[in-house]
Amino acid sequence: MNAERAMEIFQSKDTIPVHLDSGESVWIEKVDKENGVATVQIGQNPVNTQTVAVERLQEAH
Numbered sequence: 001m002n003a004e005r006a007m008e009i010f011q012s013k014d015t016i017p018v019h020l021d022s023g024e025s026v027w028i029e030k031v032d033k034e035n036g037v038a039t040v041q042i043g044q045n046p047v048n049t050q051t052v053a054v055e056r057l058q059e060a061h
Contacts, residue, residue: 003033017060
């Protein structure tokens with residue numbers, strides 16, 4: 001995924017499923033388009049957050 005799409009998903013009113021390249025479900029909490037990274041919550045645990053390259057994010061189909 002690119003930073004622009006990550007931002008669209010982050011700002012969407014709809015819930016759009018997103019996974020890391022490892023297969024884990026994530027919730028996008030913040031997107032830094034300039035640096036190409038996103039802060040994501042992994043799974044259902046709100047304290048389990050990571051900053052990852054947006055290229056690692058995949059839209060679930």
